Amino acid sequence: MPRVIGRVGVILLLLVLTACSAGPSDRPAVAYRDDGNSGARTPRNSESRTVPPLGPSSHNALNWSDCTGTTRSELGPNHSPEGMRFSCTNLLTSTDPPGTVRGGTTRIALLAAGSGDVPLVVVNDIRGAPGTTFAARLATRxxxxMLREFRIIGMDRRGTGESDPTNCVPKEEREAITRFDSRATDEAALDRLLESVRTASQKCLLDLERRAQTYDTRHTSDDLEELRLQLDVPRLHAIGRGEGSRVLSVYARDHPNSVGRMVFDGAPDPTLKTLAQLKRRADSAERTFDVFAARCRDSEECALGDSPRQRLDSLIERTRGQALSTGGAPLTSGELARAVLHGLENREDWPSLTRAIAAAEDGDGSALAGFIRNSEAGADRLGQRMVTRCNDTMLRLPPERARNIAEEWVDSRPLFGGVFAQRLIRCSTWPRPQQAMPSPGNGRLPRIPVITTENDPLTPATGSENMAATLPDGSRMSWLGSGHGALGRSDCVTELVSGFLAAGEVPPRDAACPA
Structure with missing residues (x-):
């Protein structure tokens, strides 16, 4: 039975939704909060007036071609159901920066799965897998x-994946920044990091020229509108994951009459500025590791014994003096911390993460390196992330302030504090954007469910809750599990979201799904 922390005077009810036959359509238990005015639940359909219609079908002009073979190869043989087909194409969209009349175009990669006629666009974080890859993985879950009703369409963000790449950070600077000591706090070391960041920024500004400041959330929102027009549909139905939800919130603000059925699977906190957001994300990452450690200790065989946190802490400290062997480039302490953070994103990877940490204690860092290096091979992921993130924030810290924050966060958040503190330094020499990030939505938006994950190392639940409260008709749906994103991982959440998107069934407000 799900566990829900309620407010005083709030009644928790358990709703067991069942189907007539066993199988994938069986609905798991859901807890929700009543309004306290009656003993009966308000029927879902009474709120369906807040849900936009699905149709009409798409009659898009995009030239799709089969890419099943390459997609299945990328996903792996055990992660793509037999018979599932994928198709790919490209979208050309304007690179015009704000205030200009004419500009060039950039190519954005798209991938589609499913046999439905109604497009459902998936927008992922700027970090991690490209949007096309993430959408393909999500479609398999x-x-x-959903696959009969929709055509699931994943979009690579500008400069990422198979889209026109940024590729602007030289290899030497890329390695210096990504392999940097996650616990460095002294002035000389952080000055070396700042110099690498300065060189990388200058190179990106020279290579990208007038396009440099068009890699941001606002332009990604415009890319979505161009995609909607090319798909020839009146409304954009979409799923945003993590930071991708912020893109959808900006789209909703700028194109309120084109908003269809949308779901935010976790969302950055719209009430906090960059420094406070990163601090809270570091806290959430530390808490998620503690949940990981507790699950390990409770298992029959925990390779990390009774003190996983202490053992990882010691391993990071030891690796600062001597990098770990991997069969390739040695794994530094900075890479080690980021690898563990990546491993915490997916609950299914936790057993492998446990074994990888234990192997690293014995001097073999190859398994841990796989959590970050395999996905970044041959790609300038640093440049893609850095340019977009810096264009999305006005914050530019002077060196002394950055050093103070690094020292404070490394001390109070020893596993991941330095990782998040160094992201502040990466924007130190990048030009400020012309406009601050807009606030989400406006009063004309339909119902948008926002999913919170209790232990999310990248998108804290409190931030997603604040996003739901900020939207004019947002509603929270909680997953009491762990990892980055709940859709496709929680059967309960996936069923509720499918009912909302495919059938217009509004989930109960404050629904809570078990871990």
């Missing part, structure tokens, strides 16, 4: 009715 969605119920059959």
């Amino acid at each position: 969605l119920p059959e009715r």
Whole structure:
């Protein structure tokens, strides 16, 4: 039975939704909060007036071609159901920076899965897997009715994946920044990091020229509108994951009449500025590791014994003096911390992460390196992330302030504090954007469910809750589990989201799904 922390005077009810036959359509238990005015639940359909219609079908002009073979190869043989087909194409969109009349175009990669006629666009974080890859993986985890109703479309963000790449950070600077000591706090060391960042920024500004400041959330929102027009549909139905939800919130603000059925699977906190957001994310990452450690200790065989945190702490400290052997480039302490952070994103990877940490204690860092290096091979992921993130924030810290924050966060958040503090330094020499990030939505938006994950190392639940409260008709749906994103990982959440997107069934407000 799900566990829900309620407010005083709030009644928790358990709703067991069942189907007539066993199978994927069976609905798991859901807890929700009543309004306290009656003993009966308000029927879902009474709120369906807040849900936009799905149709009409798409009659897009995009030239799709089959890419099943390459996609299945990328996903791996055990992660793509037999018979699932994928198709790919490209979208050309304007690179015009704000205030200009004419500009060039950039190519954005798209991938589609499913046999439905109604497009459902998936927008991922700027970090991690490209949007096309993430959408393909998500499609393999969605119920059959979603694939029959929708054409799931993943979009690579500008400069990422198979889109026109940024590739602007020289290899030497890229390695210096990504391999940097996650616990460095002294002036000389952080000055070396700042110099690498300065060189990388200058190179990106020279290579990208007038396009440099068009890699941001606002332009990604415009890319979505161009995609909607090319798909020839009146409304954009979409799923945003993590930071991708912020893109959808900006789209909703700028194109309120084109908003269809949207779901935010975690979202950055719109009430906090960059420094406070990163601090809270570091806290959430530390808490998620503690949940990981507790699950390990509770298992029959925990390779990290009774003190996983202490052992990882010691391993990071030891690796600062001597990098770990991997069969390739040695794994530094900075890479080690980021690798563990990557491993915490997916609950299914936790057993492998446990074994990788234990192997690293014995001097073999190859398994841990796989959590970050395999996904970044041959790509300038640093440049893609850095340019977009710096264009999305006005914060530029002077060196002394950056050093003070690094020292404070490394001391109070020893596993991941330095990782997040160094992201502040990466924007130190990048030009400020012309406009601050807009606030989400406006009063004309339909119902938008926002999913919170209790232990998310990258998108704290409190931030997602604040996003739901900020939207004019946002509603929270909680998953009491762990990892980055709940859709496709929690059967309960996936079923509720499928009912909302495919059938217009509004989930109960404050629904809570078990871990």
